[in-house]
Amino acid sequence: xxxxxxxxxxxxxxxxxxxxxIFQTADxxxxxxxxxxxxxxxxxxxxxxxxxxxxxxxxxxxxxxxEKRLGADTINFSASGSSVSKGETLIDTVQNILAMKxxxxxxxxxxxxxxxxxxxHIDAGIINAGDGTNEHPTQALxxxxxxxxxxxxxxxxxxxxxxxxxxxxxxxxxxxxxxKLGAEVMVAGPPTLIPKHIAELGVKVEYDVxxxxxxxxxxxxxxxxxxxxxxxxxxxxxxxxxxxxxNRQMLDSLEKEIVIMHPGPINRGVEINSDVAxxxxxxxxxxxxxxxxxxxxxxYLLSGRGEIVE
Amino acid sequence: MGSNIPYLKTLLDxxxxxxxxQRLAHQLVExxxxxxxxAIIGIQPRGILLSDRIVMLLRSITAxxxxxxxxLDITFHRDDVHQGSIHLPEPTDxxxxxxxxxxxxxxxxxxxxxxxxxxxxxxxxxGRPNDVELMTLIDRxxxxxxxxxxxxxxxxxxxxITQKVKVYWQEKDGKDEVVLIDQGE
Numbered sequence: 001x002x003x004x005x006x007x008x009x010x011x012x013x014x015x016x017x018x019x020x021x022i023f024q025t026a027d028x029x030x031x032x033x034x035x036x037x038x039x040x041x042x043x044x045x046x047x048x049x050x051x052x053x054x055x056x057x058x059x060x061x062x063x064x065x066x067e068k069r070l071g072a073d074t075i076n077f078s079a080s081g082s083s084v085s086k087g088e089t090l091i092d093t094v095q096n097i098l099a100m101k102x103x104x105x106x107x108x109x110x111x112x113x114x115x116x117x118x119x120x121h122i123d124a125g126i127i128n129a130g131d132g133t134n135e136h137p138t139q140a141l142x143x144x145x146x147x148x149x150x151x152x153x154x155x156x157x158x159x160x161x162x163x164x165x166x167x168x169x170x171x172x173x174x175x176x177x178x179x180k181l182g183a184e185v186m187v188a189g190p191p192t193l194i195p196k197h198i199a200e201l202g203v204k205v206e207y208d209v210x211x212x213x214x215x216x217x218x219x220x221x222x223x224x225x226x227x228x229x230x231x232x233x234x235x236x237x238x239x240x241x242x243x244x245x246x247n248r249q250m251l252d253s254l255e256k257e258i259v260i261m262h263p264g265p266i267n268r269g270v271e272i273n274s275d276v277a278x279x280x281x282x283x284x285x286x287x288x289x290x291x292x293x294x295x296x297x298x299x300y301l302l303s304g305r306g307e308i309v310e
Numbered sequence: 311m312g313s314n315i316p317y318l319k320t321l322l323d324x325x326x327x328x329x330x331x332q333r334l335a336h337q338l339v340e341x342x343x344x345x346x347x348x349a350i351i352g353i354q355p356r357g358i359l360l361s362d363r364i365v366m367l368l369r370s371i372t373a374x375x376x377x378x379x380x381x382l383d384i385t386f387h388r389d390d391v392h393q394g395s396i397h398l399p400e401p402t403d404x405x406x407x408x409x410x411x412x413x414x415x416x417x418x419x420x421x422x423x424x425x426x427x428x429x430x431x432x433x434x435x436x437g438r439p440n441d442v443e444l445m446t447l448i449d450r451x452x453x454x455x456x457x458x459x460x461x462x463x464x465x466x467x468x469x470x471i472t473q474k475v476k477v478y479w480q481e482k483d484g485k486d487e488v489v490l491i492d493q494g495e
Contacts, residue, residue, distance in 0.1 A: 002396065021398075024398070025398065025399065028383070028385075028401065031401070035435065035436070036435075036436075036437075037435035037436070039435075040386035040387060040435070041386065041431070042385070042386035042388075070386075300386075300396075301396065303396070
């Protein structure tokens, strides 16, 4: 048993066994992170470059912490203030970084498909930390891992992904990940923010958030990505909040207690209200905690690049 | 030689193995008396099959209900991550403090010493023990790559690199036996 891939580019390419293996390994790292000494020297001879062509707080800190806790050396690169603004191409930038003997690249890029492009041109292992509106695999893994931790299992669970599905790489990766693990997935939000043929991925589509909440056991509320919306897709944030935001009143009217998730950063009062985000139903901060363990597992498993010995 | 059929030799049969386990347990009692400040730690995955037995014997010999006993996984402290293979972790279970304790590490076969080096490293992440001793069932004493010696030994054997020692346990493999396998050239 070993990972079927050399890079973590997208969930689409993973087998269900890969995801299980990552979860099992992450369980061990989660234990480790509860200890006094939260560090192991597993990747002490590995250098990892975090290359971020797009803004990030959580993902970047989470990756960096995961790398440090595995004992790896890290370098950080962000596009602003670099030679990218002087017109250097993606391959040139990365080749130059790799020439300094880097073993693994964690990359976020605003162009969908950028990590695949890179994987065709360089030797190092690549982990996609978000590419455009395509995939954000480690986020989907930590989301599914958090559901598994909270509900014990993912198979057969009903998960609704709410909000800006159109511009969300978290949505797409989550759909792939949860479907592969046997969950039922629904997407819900305003018609303008739901891609036309999304049902072909095997998900249910709902335009009424209340109905989606009644159906699901877990609601993953996504951020409205104003920075990616180049034309108006709803009239005002206030209107969006009124019709599609998740609030306390709505949750209290349900007959069951559902689990609330959000990948962050939260627009409080827009897609989710504070009395929901900060309630005990919410596992938003558990998601962040699990992110470190998941990323440690992914990097550890990709670092060997060989057979796993029993 | 030259044949592909593995050559097998029994190092310890069922009876011999159980006599050896009795002796090892008694040697521990001799040095640690009531185990008040002692902690037994088995190394995952195969070492714990030996430590399970030893702890069971210790409980019956000393009539001590409580002996601190933990299991240690050393996967992330190994030094061969980049040699083309990767190991999957087993759970570590140490539910007591090892600070200032006399720790006895237990593994089934002592070969190059690299596992024990990793185990000492992994152990130190849990605290600073007073001292650390090592018990092993089989000591392949000419194969050492690091200066590590056991304090309690079941049997010392001379082996060459192509040979393998396999320890079978009733609980896991359906029999108690230690064999030497020669895989030839």
